[in-house]
Amino acid sequence: MTKPVRVRFAPSPTGYPHVGNIRTALFNWLFARHSSGRFVVRIEDTDVTRKVEGALEVILSGLKWLGLDWDEGPGVGGDYGPYFQSQRLSLYREAAERLIRQGNAYCCYCSSQRLKEMREEQARRKQPPGYDRRCRDLSEAERVQKEAKGITPVVRFKTPFEGRTRFNDLIWGEVVFEHGTIDDLVLLKSDGYPTYHLANVVDDHLMEISHVLRAEEWLSSTPRHLLMYQALGFEPPQFAHLPMILGADRAKLSKRHGSVSITEYREQGYLPETMVNFLALLGWSLDDKAEIFSLAELVANFSLERVSRTGAIFNRDKLNWMNGAYIRSLSLDDFTRRTLPFLENGLPAGVRRPLSIDYIGQVMPLIQERARTLAEVPELTAFFFTDELDYEPGLLIVKKMDRESSVQALEAVRQRLSPLQAFDTVSLEAVLRPLAAELELKTGQLFGTLRVAVTGRTVAPPLFETMSVLGKERSLERVGAALDKLRSL
RNA sequence: GCCCCCAUCGUCUAGAGGCCGAGGACACCGGCCUUUCAAGCCGGUAACAGGGAGUCGAUUUCCCGUGGGGGCACCA
Numbered sequence: 151m152t153k154p155v156r157v158r159f160a161p162s163p164t165g166y167p168h169v170g171n172i173r174t175a176l177f178n179w180l181f182a183r184h185s186s187g188r189f190v191v192r193i194e195d196t197d198v199t200r201k202v203e204g205a206l207e208v209i210l211s212g213l214k215w216l217g218l219d220w221d222e223g224p225g226v227g228g229d230y231g232p233y234f235q236s237q238r239l240s241l242y243r244e245a246a247e248r249l250i251r252q253g254n255a256y257c258c259y260c261s262s263q264r265l266k267e268m269r270e271e272q273a274r275r276k277q278p279p280g281y282d283r284r285c286r287d288l289s290e291a292e293r294v295q296k297e298a299k300g301i302t303p304v305v306r307f308k309t310p311f312e313g314r315t316r317f318n319d320l321i322w323g324e325v326v327f328e329h330g331t332i333d334d335l336v337l338l339k340s341d342g343y344p345t346y347h348l349a350n351v352v353d354d355h356l357m358e359i360s361h362v363l364r365a366e367e368w369l370s371s372t373p374r375h376l377l378m379y380q381a382l383g384f385e386p387p388q389f390a391h392l393p394m395i396l397g398a399d400r401a402k403l404s405k406r407h408g409s410v411s412i413t414e415y416r417e418q419g420y421l422p423e424t425m426v427n428f429l430a431l432l433g434w435s436l437d438d439k440a441e442i443f444s445l446a447e448l449v450a451n452f453s454l455e456r457v458s459r460t461g462a463i464f465n466r467d468k469l470n471w472m473n474g475a476y477i478r479s480l481s482l483d484d485f486t487r488r489t490l491p492f493l494e495n496g497l498p499a500g501v502r503r504p505l506s507i508d509y510i511g512q513v514m515p516l517i518q519e520r521a522r523t524l525a526e527v528p529e530l531t532a533f534f535f536t537d538e539l540d541y542e543p544g545l546l547i548v549k550k551m552d553r554e555s556s557v558q559a560l561e562a563v564r565q566r567l568s569p570l571q572a573f574d575t576v577s578l579e580a581v582l583r584p585l586a587a588e589l590e591l592k593t594g595q596l597f598g599t600l601r602v603a604v605t606g607r608t609v610a611p612p613l614f615e616t617m618s619v620l621g622k623e624r625s626l627e628r629v630g631a632a633l634d635k636l637r638s639l
Numbered sequence: 640g641c642c643c644c645c646a647u648c649g650u651c652u653a654g655a656g657g658c659c660g661a662g663g664a665c666a667c668c669g670g671c672c673u674u675u676c677a678a679g680c681c682g683g684u685a686a687c688a689g690g691g692a693g694u695c696g697a698u699u700u701c702c703c704g705u706g707g708g709g710g711c712a713c714c715a
Contacts, residue, residue, distance in 0.1 A: 162715050197714055262713065269712085278641035279711055304713050322644070331642045331711085339713040346715050370643055370710040393645085393708095400707065431651065431664090438653035438663050458645095458652080461708060465650050468665040478678075520677045548675095579674095586674090597674035609676045 155187025156360045159213075159220070160350070162194040163205040166411040167212045169464065170365060170395040170403055173429045177392055178363045179218045180430070180452040190357060191223030194350075195236045196343045212412045216422045217445055222357075230357040235349050242344035245352045245382060246305045246337050254381040255337060257303035258285040259296040280333030281306065305338035307347075307378060315373035320361070320390035320454050327373040335374055351375050355384040363454075366391045366461070367402070390454050393433045394461040403464055419492055419525030421480075424473040432462040442475065474522040486514045489527050496528025501535040509534075512619045516611035534619065539606035539628060543635040548598040551591075556599050557636050559589055563600055564629050573622040575614035582614075603632030 159175040161167065182189035191213070195201060210224060222228025232238060249255035258281075269279045286308065288296070296303070309332045316326040337348040344352070354362060369391045379386040397407030409415060415425055423444065430448050431441070434457050443451070477485060486507075493505060513534045521527050533539060547556050566581050567573075586596040601613050604625055610616060617625045 160715090164715070194715065200714065258713090265712085273640080276640040280641090306713095325643070327643070333711080336713050341713075343713085345713070350715095365709095366644075367709055368715095373643095391644095396708080398650090402709075428651095433651095435652055441651095441664055460645060460652095462652090463650060465665070468651065471665055474678090517677095519679095522677095582674090593674050595674090601675060607675090611676080613674060 153358070153360050155182060155185040156190060156358055157182050157187060157363060158190040158192050158354070158357065158359050160192045160194050160353075161209050162197065162200075162346075163202060163209065164197055164200040165202055165205055166413055167209045168403070168410050169412055169415070169425075169429065170410075172212060172216070172412045172425075173395060173432060174363065174365055174392060175213060175218055176216070176426060176429050177434070177452075177457070179220075180448055181361065181363060181454065182221075183449040184452045187360070188221045189219075190228070190230070190359070191220040191233065192353060192357070193224060193234045193236075194346065195234055196346065196349055198341065198343065208413055212416075215416060216412075216426050235344070235353065238349075238353065239342060239344070241356065242338065242348050242352055243342070246344070246348065249307070249337070249378075249381055250305065252381065253308070255305050255307050256286055256288070256334075257293065258306045258334075258336075259288075259293075259301045259303050260284060261301075278331070281335075283334055286334060302340040304336045304340050306334040307337050307374070307381075309334050309374070309377060315376050317372060317376055317386075317389060319369070319372075320388055321393075321457050322369065322391055322459060325369065325372070327370070329373075329377075332374055332377075337378075347371065347374055347378065351378045351382065351384070354387055355379070355382070359387050361388045361390060363390045363392060366394050390457070393458055395432055396461045396463045398463060400461070400463065407464070408466075417525070419523030419527070420469070420473050421476045421488070421524070424469065424476045427476075428469050428472050432464065433458050433460075442472075470522045477521050477524070478519050480518070482511075482515055482518065485518050486511055489514065489524050492524045493528050493531075496525065497532060497535055501532075505535075509619075516615050516619065520611065533605045533607065533610070534616075539631065541602065541606035543639050545602045545606075545608060546599055546632055546636055548595055548602070551595055551599065553636055553639055555591075557633060559591060559596055559599050560603060560629050560633050560636070562589060563596075564626060564633075567622070567626060567629075570622065573618055573625070575618050578614045578617055600629070604628045 157178045159178050161171060161175075179189050181187070191210075193206060195206075206224070213220070220226060222230060223233045235242075246255060250257070260281075265281070268282060272279045285303075285306070310329045312329060314326055314328045316324060318324050335347055336345050338344055353359075372389055372391075376386055395403045397403045399407075403410055409418065412425065416422075426445055426448070427443050430443060430452075434452070436443075436451050436456065480488070490505075490510070493510065494503070497505070513531050517527060517530050521530060546560075547553060551559075562585055563582070566585055567578075570577060570581065582596065582600070583593065586593045589596065597613050598608070601610055602608060604613070604617055604620065620628075
């Protein structure tokens with residue numbers, strides 16, 4: 151009989167949620183949901199010195215944003231709590247003490263100064279760094295003496311000198327490590343907090359975690375963990391190490407590569423469904439065709455067998471494309487609703503607030519298929535909201551035209567449009583297209599000039615739609631302003 | 640330095656001995672559509688790093704090398 155699937159995402163509140171961490175969370179979540187298992191969030195707050203205030207909240211809100219809900223953990227509780235390691239200190243201490251009693255661990259009194267010098271010396275001699283085990287076989291008398299000096303020891307694991315540990319990683323297959331290459335790692339720090347290694351093993355066991363899905367960077371510490379499971383008499387979970395997410399230079403994705411926090415993508419106007427889909431495809435694929443997956447489709451199709459072993463570069467171009475595709479697939483209402491906060495934030499301060507929902511509703515259809523991120527919508531649509539257009543007058547003179555012909559064209563436009571009753575796209579086209587012919591201009595010339603007059607830019611949404619949304623009065627005002635600019639040239 | 644791992648277009652990847660003179664997607668380049676830009680449609684450029692072994696036959700198996708990554712903290 152197989153044990154029920156229980157997986158966990160175990161972030162450390164030492165910084166904002168890196169997309170790599172989020173990808174790990176996503177895969178854990180997908181695996182749990184696919185196998186009707188439980189997804190646990192456990193907070194690994196054992197590094198007091200690196201703790202970042204507010205990071206926890208950001209991590210959790212990031213998960214919520216993406217739709218990754220958890221069955222046990224912060225805010226929801228569960229039968230295996232507490233879910234903060236800082237509240238489980240006695241459990242780790244007990245485990246460490248037991249290991250000492252059993253002869254699997256020992257107190258180490260070496261100062262961090264000595265350890266540092268030792269590592270430097272090892273580096274100088276081009277030897278692999280590692281603890282030299284000076285305290286491994288201290289006599290009782292020596293220990294008493296050290297204690298008398300007031301030194302608070304750390305607890306180290308007694309890694310066997312001989313033998314090897316092999317395990318079958320669900321993604322990497324069989325992996326073997328010689329014990330001789332593993333030093334005596336610290337289990338309990340001198341401040342009484344456990345290291346990741348100890349806390350992880352103890353908690354994964356106590357929380358009955360069945361599968362550990364974590365990044366590849368943990369692969370080489372897995373044998374240490376296995377050794378600890380063995381010493382503690384715990385049955386280890388199954389391990390699956392996920393490929394790394396890389397920067398453009400193929401190194402582990404980090405700050406210097408630009409945006410790495412999921413919150414930055416949120417702020418930059420990427421949709422959660424884009425991030426989920428994109429991250430899922432970094433290291434996992436279904437077949438040789440499918441690119442766009444909803445969360446539900448991912449749940450239905452996810453499997454570890456289809457996770458690759460190769461690190462994947464985070465490709466911003468593809469992310470942008472995908473976000474554009476998702477934006478286009480949104481209903482107009484949904485698109486508008488999601489864009490609203492970005493408009494509130496991004497439109498020039500001079501634009502009167504509150505923004506008119508009705509007016510925005512008219513603008514949004516013109517921009518939806520052109521936006522790649524929500525954050526660029528304000529920039530793309532600013533001319534709809536501002537009264538004064540600030541642009542280079544020269545832009546009004548398009549290809550094969552000069553100042554005179556441009557003035558003429560805009561004057562003609564003004565004359566023909568002034569008496570218009572209906573200012574809809576059909577009426578506008580019915581007037582302006584013939585006008586171009588009449589003026590012996592290509593439509594591109596007339597419309598190009600007019601586009602600049604009305605929007606202040608050469609690239610904009612379709613002209614007639616734009617003018618229709620702006621309305622007759624404002625459109626003609628802008629034509630007038632353009633004429634002034636041209637004449638002052 | 641030591642240990643572990645990885646290796647198909649620029650990027651994400653499909654490919655589990657003949658279906659591959661290698662497929663899809665992004666990006667890029669053409670073309671169509673078109674009032675600009677997008678979107679859409681059509682087409683194109685572009686990869687199995689190298690060397691052995693084994694096989695009737697290797698992108699696909701094994702070995703060697705090469706390149707890359709990860710780890711080696713009282714950080715996770």
